[in-house]
Amino acid sequence: EPCLMCAGAILQARVKRVVFxxxxxxxxxxxxxxxxxxNPLTNHQCDVxxxxxxxxxxxxxxxxxxxxRVETI
Incomplete structure (x- = not known):
């Protein structure tokens, strides 16, 4: 599932559909x-x-x- 920053980028790029x-x-x-x-308050909605x-x-x-985690120990 996209995080907040990724979801914002998806909106800015006006991606039509996201599948996860x-x-x-x-x-x-x-x-x-x-x-x-x-969200109806944003300038673009996307099919999910x-x-x-x-x-x-x-x-x-x-x-x-x-x-x-193993690699960083």
Whole structure:
């Protein structure tokens, strides 16, 4: 799920559609903590499809950050 800064860039670029798999409960700005891409107060709204291959995406992110922690120790 895009973060706030990525969602802002998506709006500025007027992207028509965003598709993502895993939600980000800590920093997600497309439904988790905010819904910036479908806010009627912004100058552009975007079609959003969430939850595509959710488990696979969540596992991929978990593995990535676990590996990053190992590399920095």
């Amino acid at each position: 798999g895993a939600r980000d409960q800590k920093a997600g700005a497309v439904g988790s903590i905010a819904n910036l891409l479908q 499809t969430a939850g595509i291959l959710t488990d696979e995406c969540a596992n991929l992110l978990s593995e990535f950050f676990a590996q990053r």
